[in-house]
Amino acid sequence: MNKILTGMLLTATTLWAHAIWAQPTFDGEKALAHIVSQVSFGPREPDNPAAKQQTISYIEQTLAPLTNRLTIQRFDYKGLSGANLWASIKGTSSTSSVRIMLGAHWDTRPQADRDHSPALRDRPIAGANDGASGVAALLELARVFAISPPPVTLDLVFFDLEDMGHIDDLPYSIGAREFVAKNPFYRPSAGIILDMVCAKTLSIPREQYSQSQAGELMDTIWSIAKQQNSTVFKDSPGIRIIDDHLPFLMAGIKVVDLIHYPFPDHWHTSADTVDKCSSDSLQQVGDVVQQFIASYKP
Ligand SMILES: [Zn+2]
Numbered sequence: 174m175n176k177i178l179t180g181m182l183l184t185a186t187t188l189w190a191h192a193i194w195a196q197p198t199f200d201g202e203k204a205l206a207h208i209v210s211q212v213s214f215g216p217r218e219p220d221n222p223a224a225k226q227q228t229i230s231y232i233e234q235t236l237a238p239l240t241n242r243l244t245i246q247r248f249d250y251k252g253l254s255g256a257n258l259w260a261s262i263k264g265t266s267s268t269s270s271v272r273i274m275l276g277a278h279w280d281t282r283p284q285a286d287r288d289h290s291p292a293l294r295d296r297p298i299a300g301a302n303d304g305a306s307g308v309a310a311l312l313e314l315a316r317v318f319a320i321s322p323p324p325v326t327l328d329l330v331f332f333d334l335e336d337m338g339h340i341d342d343l344p345y346s347i348g349a350r351e352f353v354a355k356n357p358f359y360r361p362s363a364g365i366i367l368d369m370v371c372a373k374t375l376s377i378p379r380e381q382y383s384q385s386q387a388g389e390l391m392d393t394i395w396s397i398a399k400q401q402n403s404t405v406f407k408d409s410p411g412i413r414i415i416d417d418h419l420p421f422l423m424a425g426i427k428v429v430d431l432i433h434y435p436f437p438d439h440w441h442t443s444a445d446t447v448d449k450c451s452s453d454s455l456q457q458v459g460d461v462v463q464q465f466i467a468s469y470k471p
Pocket of ligand 1: 282303336441
């Protein structure tokens, strides 16, 4: 009897200590659920303003209880209306004036121009991977850091109109360019863009603009990935990719791009759907980014 009672007390004490001390961890399943939600709104592209508004509301409502501040920066570009969202989680230590940015594009490509079927090439993509996955990872990281705030201040930025490139002669990364231009005093110490991070076949080599202009930051990320035995991070050179990190690098801000390359078969096709995503891939990326932020030394 006594033994049983002692055992129960010990279990209760352990559970209590666990509840107090356990660090929250990134949950790939929760991130995957954020992808399912976004895809359910429909393509998040200029001809679908209802889906765009639903996505903005979803990001706002998810982040409202988790972040200290959330603003929407609207802009116009060649007849298109865009909206970047910016939320922050304040750091807790003497280094809280140091800021790190995590970014992802929340829009999706209005044309599946790489589809095998010509009939589908002018239709919008679902963007489970290309669009929703980066946003999903950021929303899940916000949950983790709301419970256990990071030492440095974390900015979560969601860019609109990334994926219009080569459509009507438009460029890529319209939203990220607007963000850099409209916020000249925003100069984070480091930043990471997450783009296409959910595929079952995920492979993230060292994107070359990031490597040549922010090599130390890349080394830190890849050493964390190595410690964690990550299989999705590949310690090999990728190619140069035009993405939302470029406007920052051009302004001298060290922001790197974690992006799937070689691009998956479903890239810019009607097959970019939730079934291509894996919670394990999201988990591996989330774990590395979480540790990068939690252990960041300015
Ligand atoms: Zn794309």
